[in-house]
Every structure is written in structure tokens, then in C-alpha cells.
Amino acid sequence: MYRYDEFDHDFVNARVAEFTDQVERRLAGEITEDQFRPLRLMNGVYLQLHAYMLRIAVPYGTLSSRQLRMLGHIARKYDKGYGHFTTRQNIQFNWPALSDMPAILADLASVEMHAIQTSGNCIRNVTADHFAGAAADEVADPRPYAEILRQWSSVHPEFSYLPRKFKIAVTGAERDRAAIQVHDIGLHLKKNEAGELGFAVYVGGGQGRTPMIAKKIKDFLPEQHLLSYTTAIMRVYNLYGRRDNKYKARIKILVHETGAEEFARQVEAEWAELKDGELRLPDDDIRAIDAYFAPPPLVQRPDGDEAVRLARLDSKGFGEWLDQNVITHQHPDYAAVTISLKGIGEVPGDASDSQMEAVADIAEKYAFDEIRVSHEQNLILPHVARADLKAVYDALVEIGFATANSNLISDIIACPGLDYCALANARSIIVAQNISKRFASHERQREIGELKLKISGCINACGHHHVGHIGILGVEKKGAELYQVTLGGSGDENTSVGEIIGRGFGPDEITDAIETIVDTYLRIRLDPGEKFLDAYRRAGPAPFKEALYAGEIKAA
Amino acid sequence: MKILTANRLADGEAVWFAKDGSWAESIDVSDVVADKDKDGEARLEAIGKAAFENNAVVDVNLIDVDVVDGVIVPQRLREKIRAAGPTNRTDLGKQARPEASHAA
Ligand code: SF4
Numbered sequence: 258m259y260r261y262d263e264f265d266h267d268f269v270n271a272r273v274a275e276f277t278d279q280v281e282r283r284l285a286g287e288i289t290e291d292q293f294r295p296l297r298l299m300n301g302v303y304l305q306l307h308a309y310m311l312r313i314a315v316p317y318g319t320l321s322s323r324q325l326r327m328l329g330h331i332a333r334k335y336d337k338g339y340g341h342f343t344t345r346q347n348i349q350f351n352w353p354a355l356s357d358m359p360a361i362l363a364d365l366a367s368v369e370m371h372a373i374q375t376s377g378n379c380i381r382n383v384t385a386d387h388f389a390g391a392a393a394d395e396v397a398d399p400r401p402y403a404e405i406l407r408q409w410s411s412v413h414p415e416f417s418y419l420p421r422k423f424k425i426a427v428t429g430a431e432r433d434r435a436a437i438q439v440h441d442i443g444l445h446l447k448k449n450e451a452g453e454l455g456f457a458v459y460v461g462g463g464q465g466r467t468p469m470i471a472k473k474i475k476d477f478l479p480e481q482h483l484l485s486y487t488t489a490i491m492r493v494y495n496l497y498g499r500r501d502n503k504y505k506a507r508i509k510i511l512v513h514e515t516g517a518e519e520f521a522r523q524v525e526a527e528w529a530e531l532k533d534g535e536l537r538l539p540d541d542d543i544r545a546i547d548a549y550f551a552p553p554p555l556v557q558r559p560d561g562d563e564a565v566r567l568a569r570l571d572s573k574g575f576g577e578w579l580d581q582n583v584i585t586h587q588h589p590d591y592a593a594v595t596i597s598l599k600g601i602g603e604v605p606g607d608a609s610d611s612q613m614e615a616v617a618d619i620a621e622k623y624a625f626d627e628i629r630v631s632h633e634q635n636l637i638l639p640h641v642a643r644a645d646l647k648a649v650y651d652a653l654v655e656i657g658f659a660t661a662n663s664n665l666i667s668d669i670i671a672c673p674g675l676d677y678c679a680l681a682n683a684r685s686i687i688v689a690q691n692i693s694k695r696f697a698s699h700e701r702q703r704e705i706g707e708l709k710l711k712i713s714g715c716i717n718a719c720g721h722h723h724v725g726h727i728g729i730l731g732v733e734k735k736g737a738e739l740y741q742v743t744l745g746g747s748g749d750e751n752t753s754v755g756e757i758i759g760r761g762f763g764p765d766e767i768t769d770a771i772e773t774i775v776d777t778y779l780r781i782r783l784d785p786g787e788k789f790l791d792a793y794r795r796a797g798p799a800p801f802k803e804a805l806y807a808g809e810i811k812a813a
Numbered sequence: 814m815k816i817l818t819a820n821r822l823a824d825g826e827a828v829w830f831a832k833d834g835s836w837a838e839s840i841d842v843s844d845v846v847a848d849k850d851k852d853g854e855a856r857l858e859a860i861g862k863a864a865f866e867n868n869a870v871v872d873v874n875l876i877d878v879d880v881v882d883g884v885i886v887p888q889r890l891r892e893k894i895r896a897a898g899p900t901n902r903t904d905l906g907k908q909a910r911p912e913a914s915h916a917a
Pocket of ligand 1 (some may be wrong): 672673674675678679680682713714715717718719720796809
């Protein structure tokens with residue numbers, strides 16, 4: 258795991274001191290809100306409906322037990338006993354007082370964490386595949402590159418006042434679990450025929466008001482050019498990205514309006530000036546960062562198969578969890594575990610102080626001290642010996658985190674929505690809770706199979722509804738909540754943006770509508786192997802429209 | 814009808830301008846201005862502006878409410894949720910603190 262060097266420590270401590278001073282001056286009335294607002298945002302402090310909100314960066318979603326324990330401590334001491342893991346692999350606290358921010362940031366700094374660049378028009382937390390360094394299908398760990406990008410982009414003077422915020426995601430596997438094609442820059446780490454590492458570079462993807470799928474502008478960028486090429490992209494964007502209209506300021510609009518080919522040409526021209534300069538990464542530097550991400554000492558644990566076999570016989574719940582929440586690891590004696598933060602009827606992504614501490618303990622005992630936050634708002638234990646899976650399962654059962662629903666319909670992404678968010682038009686959480694309860698039966702969920710349902714409380718799309726197999730967008734219509742449903746979205750290597758199926762549904766209708774959609778899928782699928790998304794792509798919207806609205810059309 | 818709301822600077826707590834001239838943690842005691850009372854609205858706006866400039870509160874807004882059986886009810890759901898707390902966590906926010914939600 259990456260450890261701060263002296264520079265990182267000094268930098269973060271200096272920022273804590275600076276912001277502490279700014280908060281004190283604000284509370285003393287020495288600086289105005291207009292002066293303070295951009296400063297607090299640079300440090301992750303938002304104002305929401307009920308209180309301030311603090312968004313803390315979890316670089317590429319990687320946490321140690323010590324760090325997670327500190328998050329639990331902050332939840333208890335300064336908040337109301339819980340935190341919310343987000344689709345950007347970060348964590349948010351919903352209730353901290355402004356006057357407590359300096360103390361919180363100092364506590365965070367003590368475990369090498371901060372809230373810098375979790376807001377504002379800068380390069381935000383770089384996200385990565387949550388199974389990085391563990392998944393069997395991975396070419397190489399993408400996190401060293403995410404870390405290089407993090408170091409380079411932290412308070413980068415040239416890129417701190419971009420036209421708009423900027424999000425980068427990296428994956429190291431063919432199967433994209435980081436949704437790279439809906440990011441401003443998406444990097445797919447791969448090997449060329451000579452076995453060298455490099456990236457396919459995607460640019461101009463995004464969700465929000467104008468969803469766009471990123472365009473691939475380079476097939477293979479050798480790894481040593483990561484920063485020079487990214488800088489070239491940023492420069493083109495910084496120069497030509499629109500600053501006159503907030504809604505047209507993201508790079509996706511620039512790429513769209515310029516055309517991917519022309520945009521790529523401009524980047525190449527810029528890059529030609531940079532590629533052999535100081536931004537070229539020396540091999541030694543890359544390998545030095547790599548070393549921080551070396552896998553833990555995965556000793557042989559050949560007793561795993563037998564242990565798992567016996568435990569399965571013993572516990573139906575364990576078997577279900579194993580089938581749903583445990584994936585193949587690079588090492589045959591190990592597995593990667595998804596800890597579901599989506600218990601039936603629970604708030605997606607929320608964890609209490611004691612749950613965080615318990616997960617930290619489990620990770621320390623059984624998972625080499627490492628936890629990941631997934632963009633799907635779950636936690637991951639990337640390295641667990643198969644022989645220890647039952648013990649991990651039992652410990653998760655204790656804290657209500659053993660729901661066997663990874664990738665099933667109740668594994669819902671939901672943004673905070675109108676229950677917390679100042680920008681929201683409608684609630685998200687309650688919709689997720691109701692759908693989760695409706696589909697509570699594990700057998701029924703298994704029967705339905707893989708189904709990604711994602712909910713946003715406004716068009717900003719923090720809940721990724723555009724790329725949900727089923728997406729739900731909350732809008733406000735005549736003062737009431739209305740939920741628009743999209744079908745056929747996907748945020749993987751075959752990214753697609755969901756299509757609006759028809760008129761929206763009120764809060765009392767939306768759960769039934771989702772059930773109708775699911776029942777329609779079950780009826781039309783060719784066989785149980787045909788997943789929801791595949792069935793939709795084959796059959797199109799017609800059968801779903803018919804099921805949802807036929808009565809109305811006839812009546813009209 | 815309109816009332817004045819904001820968030821307190823130091824802790825972000827949602828507050829409403831009360832009849833007694835304070836910023837209350839409960840909507841129930843708000844200073845309500847009747848429909849079409851432009852002078853009343855201007856008075857509240859001036860109070861809000863002054864409180865913002867004095868660094869007492871931030872995010873000051875005049876919001877629409879109805880008074881139903883003597884109870885102040887915001888028109889927008891957003892403001893209803895601000896006045897009560899998250900609808901999925903009735904153990905949090907004003908709704909969990911009877912002394913705040915029924916200060917009147
Ligand atoms: S999608 Fe909208 S409502 Fe949901 S968290 Fe983002 S800004 Fe808030």
C-alpha cells in the first residue's frame with residue numbers, strides 16, 4: 258500500500274494548518290462567505306440541506322484497517338455515527354460542524370488521509386478497479402498509475418482552475434469494473450505484443466445532464482508517457498474547454514463538438530512538444546511506485562478447498578454468499594470478497610462507526626489489512642485465504658454485512674438524494690429501500706440474475722443512473738417527486754447509456770413499475786442464461802413499454 | 814405565505830427566523846409573512862441579508878409555506894425535509910428532537 262513520504266506528510270499537514278486558520282477566520286467573521294466558500298470546497302466541505310458535509314478522498318478506493326478505523330472514529334466523535342461511501346470511492350460525512358473541521362482533518366492527516374480536491378474544478382480523486390491487484394483477469398495493477406496521477410495532479414497549478422471538474426478512472430483488466438468510458442479520461446492498462454505495459458486512452462465520457470460515452474483516442478500509450486500525454490489532454494481542454502456555460506464546460510462537450518479525431522490530433526500536436534521532456538516517467542520511478550502496491554505475502558493455504566467444501570455443507574447462507582460475493586483471485590488459495598453495504602432495506606453505501614471498526618478488524622485479521630471502496634458503494638476485501646472465508650463470513654454476519662447480493666437487483670447504487678443533498682429534486686434512498694424490500698427473497702434475486710439498478714436524485718447523476726441496466730432518475734414535477742426510468746444502460750467494457758422508457762412514475766408507483774419491468778424480462782428471456790441487459794439489447798424497449806403503459810394507450 | 818430560513822454558520826444547522834427575532838432550530842416558531850405582504854417580505858429579506866453579512870448564517874432563503882391548522886408547512890418537499898430531517902432516518906434531524914421540532 259502507498260505510504261506517504263516526507264513531502265506528502267508536509268503537504269497535507271501544511272494544508273490542515275492553512276484550512277484551520279481559514280476556518281478560524283471565517284468563524285471570527287474576518288472573511289466573508291463569498292471568500293470562504295471556494296476555500297472550504299477545496300477542502301471537501303459542502304453545505305447540504307441539514308448541515309455541512311465533508312467528502313474525504315479515498316485514493317483509488319484503497320484503505321488500510323487503521324484508516325477505516327479512523328473513519329469510524331470520526332463518524333462517532335464528530336458525526337452522527339455513520340458515513341456514506343460514494344460512487345467515487347470516497348466517503349462522506351453528513352453532519353459535521355464547521356468548527357470541528359480542523360480537528361477532523363488533523364485526525365485524517367494522522368492516518369495519511371485528507372479531503373483535498375474532492376470538490377472544485379480540478380482533477381478529482383482518481384478511481385480504479387476495486388479488485389485491482391487481486392482479480393484473476395487482471396493484466397497489471399492499475400493503482401500505481403492512479404497513484405502517479407494523484408501525485409502529479411495534487412494542487413497542480415496549471416490544472417487547479419479547469420473549466421469544470423475532471424475525473425480519471427483506471428482499469429487493469431479487459432472486464433471494466435471502473436466504468437472508465439463514463440469518465441473524463443478513462444485508462445485501460447494493457448500489454449502490447451512485446452509484453453510492454455501501456456494504456457488505451459479514452460476521453461470525453463461522462464454522465465450528468467448530457468451523458469456521453471468516451472471516445473478512444475489512443476490504442477496504446479506506453480506507460481512512460483502517462484503524464485506527458487495526460488498533460489497534453491489537459492492542456493487542450495484547459496485552452497478550448499468552455500468557461501462561459503457551466504453545462505457545456507466538461508471535456509465531453511469539447512470532444513463532442515470538436516470531433517474525436519480532431520481532438521486526438523490536437524492532443525498529439527501538444528504531446529509532440531512534451532513527450533520527451535521532463536514528464537516522461539523514468540522506469541525506476543514507475544517501479545518504485547509499483548513496489549508500494551506489491552501484493553501481500555500470500556503464503557500457500559492449500560487447505561482452502563476442503564474448508565470451503567465443509568463450510569458449504571454446514572451453512573446454506575455461507576454457500577449463497579460464496580456464490581454471490583466471492584470472486585476468483587490471482588492466487589488459487591485466495592479469493593476477493595465483496596462486503597455488501599446493501600442489506601435488504603438498508604441505505605446503500607452507509608456504514609456505522611462500529612461496522613467500520615468491525616470491518617477494519619476483519620481486514621486486519623484475515624485480509625492483510627487492506628480494504629477497498631467500490632464505486633458500487635460496497636467494501637471489498639481483496640485478499641482473503643479461501644480457508645478463512647467462513648470465519649470472514651461469520652464475522653460479517655455479526656454486523657449485518659453478509660447479504661449475498663453482489664450484482665443482484667438489491668445491490669443498488671443510490672445517491673443521497675433529497676434526504677440530504679442540496680441539489681436534489683427527489684429522494685433516492687427511500688426508492689432504493691423499497692425496491693430492495695420488494696425483492697428481498699434471495700431465491701427470487703438469483704432467479705433474476707445479474708441486474709444493476711442505479712438511482713440518482715437529480716440530473717447530476719451521482720447515482721450513475723445512465724449506466725444502470727435499470728436507471729431511475731428523480732425529478733420534480735409540479736412540486737412532487739417523479740421518477741423517470743431508463744433501460745439498457747451499462748458501465749462496463751460495452752458501455753451504453755440507458756434509454757428513457759416512457760412517462761415517469763410517482764413515489765408510490767415506482768416499485769411496482771420496476772417489478773413489472775423485471776417480470777417482463779423474466780417472461781421474454783430466451784433462457785435463464787440470458788441476462789437482463791442482453792434481453793433488453795435483443796428485444797428492445799417494446800415489450801417493456803407494452804407491459805408498463807399498454808393499459809394507458811388503450812384507455813386513451 | 815413566506816418564512817425565512819438559512820443554515821447556521823458554525824455548525825450548518827438548519828434554522829428559521831423566529832417571531833422573537835432569533836434564529837430558531839425549529840420551523841414551528843417562524844415569523845410568517847402573509848401572502849402579498851411585500852413589505853413583510855422585504856423586511857425578512859433585509860433581516861436575512863444582515864444576518865448573512867454578520868456571519869451568523871449562510872444560504873439564506875425566503876420559502877413558501879402554508880399554515881395548516883396552525884402548523885407551518887413548507888410547500889416544497891425539500892423544505893419539509895430540511896424542517897424534519899432525512900425521511901429514511903427518523904432518528905436524526907429535528908424530528909428526533911421533539912424540543913426542536915415543537916419548540917412552540
Ligand atoms: S445526483 Fe443529484 S441529488 Fe444525487 S447526490 Fe448528485 S447532486 Fe445530489
